[in-house]
Amino acid sequence: MTALAPAGIRSHHGSLIIPAGAVHTTPLGYDRDSVPVGAPLPLAASAELVHRLSGCGEIVVAFEGKLGDTLLALSGVRAVLDWMRLRSVRVAVRAVGPYAGLIARTGLITQPQASAPSGWRAVIGDRTGVEAHGSETAVSLVLDPAAPPCWSSDGRTHPDLPARHYLALERRLGIRLPGTAPFAPTLATGPNNLVEELRSVGWLGGLTIAAITATSWPERKDYTAQRFIALAEHIAEAQQAQARLLLIGGNAEDGFRVSAEAPRRHVQVLHLDGVPAEQLADLFPHCDLVVGNDTGLTHLAAMTRSPERHVIGLYARHSHSKWRTGLPHHHAVATDLADRMHQGDLCPVRDAIPSDVDVHMDAFPPAELARVCLDLLNGVRP
Structure with a gap:
């Protein structure tokens, strides 16, 4: 089912089957x-x-x-x-x-x-x-x-x-092909130097969360490092564990850059900026949870992970159902606007649909988003 969070945001499980009458569709014809x-x-x-x-x-x-x-x-x-x-x-x-x-x-x-x-x-x-x-x-x-x-x-x-x-x-x-849902191919992964280096210094042990701040549209889709840190704090406190948060940023001015923040009460934070996508493909399977905006690295995380490890995409303005992989462990948390874009199969950019309010990523309070994450980590399906 689709769950309504107290803040008015909705979480949508990746394995949810949407009946044909619930959204605007085109009949396949057979x-x-x-x-x-x-x-x-x-x-x-x-x-x-x-x-x-x-x-x-x-x-x-x-x-x-x-x-x-x-x-x-x-x-x-x-x-x-x-x-x-x-x-x-x-x-x-x-x-x-x-x-x-x-x-x-x-x-x-x-x-x-x-x-x-x-x-x-x-x-x-x-x-x-x-x-x-x-x-x-x-x-x-x-x-x-x-x-x-x-x-x-x-x-x-x-x-x-x-x-x-x-x-x-x-x-x-013109012929019935063998593919069935989910139709997205998955990507093979393996060891690489970045994964081995992070493991050797303890960054992949215990509760590990990857958060994606990289985006081609930062003014609209950047959840910000501070909100992700607050999210990790809520999760770690509820789990009574020390969390390791990997903040995945975009291209750094001086190339690949790794920097650690001073340890916090419940969270250790490591910034990874400018990491090539192929290396991230090998890193994501080692994280207990990946949370990101509606962007390519979030899709990549879903396509390189096992069904037991969850990926959550945040959708403020675009359809949460269209811009996902369709894999059962790839979930969405969406605003009412993104839900309307889903229902009508619309795009606010392509169809030039202005929002009644200027919806940004601050629509997802870290405390409420943490509840969705905790349910998934604890095996509770909404």
Whole structure:
């Protein structure tokens, strides 16, 4: 269920199934559960798209834009590759651009071939990536976060972007693909020097909380270090434990920077600024809880963690259901405005919807947010 916090903010559990009648949706056009995997859909496929993809020997995955948009769009790449496997189309897959290393962790990328691939080349990515790498290709697929609607099928909605991208391509390709919710791929993780160094000096022992302050829109989405510290204090006091808080910041002026604050009563604070996303992907699984704004690193945390370790995104203005991975351990705490954006499948920026009040991250009082965190840490589902 969805819980209403005393401050008027709502928490939304990641495994919540939203019925089709509760929000504005677009019917998928078929009862997905009743169509066998590999069977034709009762909708016409895009004949030209099917023809060109069938002749492809290489797919280039090219994303150059925002990290969050990229991660939430990888289900679209997965949909195309699922279709090719069902059609027995052999294809080489490689990633280019700033996120190539992260994309390789999804298992979507095949090993390089000794000889050049035969057949046409396709490019899948965001608009900037396709424009940069889409010359001399048979087909380019732009995975635009504004394009796919909130689908509904079998009496339920599919509001998260990974589901939207996957199902949009399933409809265009014309056959029932094997993917089921959650549609977002997860990323493999492993040891790295940063994790080992933090562990060696005791920063990953006991109650460890990661808080993400990095954002491309700080005036709207920065919860601030001080609020996160207050949040950690509330959690640690309730747990009667000493908490270690890792504050994940954006790019530092002088590159990668680590600095510790003087210990507080219940919390030790470590600032990690400018850490590459690939290193953070290996760090997040070692944290008991990750809390962040609606940004790419929060999505990354969800896609690199186990279901037993929770991630909470804070949504002040944008839909809390669309801008999530759809993974059951990726939860949301949202304002009434974000809940209305969810219900109407709206975007305050795209649809130019001004708010009655200027909603910022101070809508989430640390004490009330701590209650949501404590319920998750203690295994209490709202």
